[in-house]
Amino acid sequence: MRTGRSLILLAATALLAGACAAPEADPRRPPPGIGELSTGELQSRWWSWAASSPARSNPVADPDGSFCAENQPADVWYLAGTVGGRAERRCSIPKGRPVVLPVLNFTGTKAECAAQLAEAQGTVVWGRTDVAVERIEPTTIRIKGVEGNPLTRKAGTVTTYGCGLWVRLGPVWDSGALTIEGSAGSASTSVRYDLRVG
Template sequence: MKMRTVGLGLTAVMLAALVGCGTKPAQEAGEAGEDRLPSGTLQGRWWTWASTEPERTNPVADQDGNACERNQPQDVWFLAGTFGTRAERTCSIPAGVPLAFPLLNRIGEPADCAGFMRMAEGSAVLDGRKIDPETYRGEPIEVRSVADNPVTGRGGSFTTTGCGLWVQLPPLEPGEHTLTIRGRSGDFVTGVDYALTVEAA
């Protein structure tokens, strides 16, 4: 599938989704298997979530956090990165919901993912503690998007290859948290500084 390049779009999509939060490293979170999504399911659902809003309300284009609550599912809270810029976002998150986000990700042809992942690197720091990501090198995923969205640049359902550096975490404790995410692959560089407030149940 051909995708434009604007951080993510048509001509091989590159989306550095910087977003996340948690209280444990990814390995520890993995021990709570009931909260974790299989990699193909996670990527397909995240790309579908990110491509269901036009640019004005899109969580990837969001600069301050106003769009972070758009279309969130009930069983997981997604965080988004940027199209290759830096952003500072303030978001409120409900208590008791696990979190999932990429440090850096992409969709496109299998060869696009292979080249992208050879250079991919990223980091996430939650409340001063480093979070280790999982590496997804490329697998088929299903994406459903709306027309005129800035993420895939097209509407409808399609199958593509997804890859990236990902984090899944159990629910955060109620209160305030800081999350810093950075990602890079070749010339594409992205970053988000999050101020997160987890609301009491």
């Protein structure tokens, strides 16, 4: 996978309100702070996180969720997916942390990104509840990566266009299963997360 070609990534997360410990969270509303990020900032931050680990410990290349916690920032929890295909992962998430993930996301030229996005479809289901998905049009982004990461494959900063289907969730309070399904043309992805919150 190289920057300059459309990339499909699938990621997953979860949201459920705690019965006593926290107010009910609404999966249709972006969390405070995270919801205020521009679409360029949102994508740049996620892609830079995903490119911050080499392939051997990268959350995108992770077969079972072992690297879910790699290089997570303090203000949000990112979840990664696959570059096509199916995956089942177990991931531990700090209680009360906002979560951001792409359902399907792409990079490339503005035209390449727009063409992929035009065919993109995706769903996110937490338990039996559908979660709203945000469609982000092609936007200039900057990805800062380390040598050997599976996204840009090199150290340094890459400027490109990013677009896709994204989810911004409020604080996560309870454990559960989350299913992500996405497709764009002949490419399809599916991820099931067993999320442990604590």
